[in-house]
Amino acid sequence: MTPALTDTPATPRRTAQTGDIVARLVTLAFAASIILITFLLVWQLWSQSAPTRHKFGFAFLFTTTWDPVTEQFGALPFVYGTVITSVLALLISVPLGLGSAIFLSELAPARISNMLIFLIELLAAIPSVIYGLLALFTIVPLMRDYGEPFLKSTLGFLPWFKGPVYGFGLLTAGMVLSVMTVPFIISVSREALLAVPREQREAALALGATRWESTWQIVVPYAKLGILGSIFLGLARALGETMAVTMVIGNDPKIAASLFAPGYSIAAVIANEFSEATGRVYQSALIELGLVLFLITIIINGFARLMIVATTKKGSKR
Amino acid sequence: MKTWSLALAGLLLALTAPLATAQQINAAGATFPAVIYQKWFDEYHKMHADVQINYQSIGSGGGIAQLTAGTVEFGASDMPMTDEQISKLSVKPLHFPSVLGGVVPTYNIAGVTQDLKFTGETLSGIFLGAITKWNDPRLVKDNPGVKLPNADIQVVHRSDGSGTTFVWTDYLSKVSPDWKSKVGSNTSVNWPVGLGGKGNEGVAGTVKQTPNSIGYVELIYAVQNKMAYGSVKNASGAFVKADFNTVTEAAAAAAKNMPDDFRVSITNAAGRNAYPISTFTWLLIPSHIPDAAKAKTIKAFLQWMLTDGQKYAAGLSYASLPKEVIAKEVKQIAKIQ
16 A cells, blocks of 8 residues: 555656656757757858968958959958948947837837837848848938938048948948847847836835836846847847848948948858859858858857846846 | 758759659859740750759859869859869860850939940049049040030949959950959959949949949840940940840951850950950850760750750840851860760
8 A cells, every 4th residue: 555655656757757858858959959050150161261261361350452353352341341330230229229119118008019019020020132122222312412411511520421422331331230120129128128027117116216217227227138138139130131231331342431431241242252253262261251250240249248247247236 | 042042942853853754954053144044944845845954043153163063964154164163173164155245334424315435445444443534535535525524433343243244354454454454354353443233233223323323234134124325445446335236246256266165255356346345155064974865965955055046045135146156166066975
């Protein structure tokens, strides 16, 4: 009797354990495959870029000539274009996105909020080539005829707003990217703001805070991690965006101080030149650019991790 | 985008392969002649139901790479293979010109509706950044009666690697020693000035969007989109506007000195009516095809392409080969074993 009693609960426990082990192994295999894929990716980029890594060494990163005829390749103008357009995009989209997210989660009536969020998610789903076409036919002429001449006449004393105006260039590319990243920032930040417990808001209001004080000083800091996450998601999209950028950036691998000047981005040059790149060194140079883009992404992600760690520490001290 | 379409094509191939009993021949390469190649392979399949030729338009570079790797039966390219590229192949490839293309200067100048005239000197000057104004004396001299404005010239070029750029820069290298030493010719070059547009549509769009700009597009693209384009002075001193006849004329003029392997540039050709920025596009066929049945099929297809196939060219806006070249090519078919 007694052993039977102890046995009965033991049997389901044992099956549960084998189930656990199987689940554990299967999910572990899936997780390991991610590491394997990443490793293979880096290894491929690394081995295929061997000709240019050996030929140019680190100079590849710091030289500015991109000449397929004489096979002289330098990545700096592309790195510059990629970073500048992405930073420009965030300068515009972060305030816009965060402001919209606060409005949608804290202030807007539920019906309006739901309707707007539907539109925003629609924006996020539009293929980038469509953004590129819209930009080519609307933003480019608007920037050439109104936007850039206005900036030139008001802020023309700054080096960023000097020189001839084309409509195509770094500034226009940054603007298009900002439109493309803003839906991600709104959507993810709004989720993060909605996840803040009601008690936090109520407590702030009970202590005599105004609606805005409670939002800005209590709710937003509470949701900081999610908001930062949304920004880095947007940045990741901006760094890797290809079609929309290549249609408006001007595709000229030069480094100019002026934001009106045409530039070039890493993703754009790879997409443009890879299919007709016949020489071994030429192909290798484009693959090494891919490696550089990968490194930039890793550096920025690492930076994001550090920032998150730093801000959470501050939060726990409080 | 291209990898996607490749993946999709691969998937379709995998799905349909078990159903088809037909002889499958795979080819890949240049995008410029892709439209007529698809048409040819399609028409040929209608006549010979057991022959199916699949063509992937992945670019000339990709075509050469796949031919080198041995993943396709034959390749296609907008520029002849270099000696270095040929040396990597275990089987020597034969070049078969299939159709002809031309590249034309297109521009957008406020108040100018007439067709402009260009010379090698003015085109290279503009694209080098040496001629910066539309009312430059050199342009005014060639275009009497046209009111050219005192405006900065905005240059537009292709940003993607392209056979079109190869022909354009090959022509500029021939007519301008300056261009040859400073820039040279390739599918992509280090442009001294200008904005880059992706594809013919990118260049055309940028030119349309940018006042006082000049760019270059394929003749086919300009014809199909009814774009205005200028005429160019040829080697015998006449201003010639590109059309199918003047492009074919350029090939006919070059046919007299055609090398036996057909690897020849026909830019700046000498004929009276030859349009100077013209080019062949080539099929790259291995000189030895181990599968005897496939070898027979490919030879039969080439024979058809060079004769009956040529009549499809005009309808699809390609210039057809001159008969001198066709006669020479038919002889080359026998070299395939």
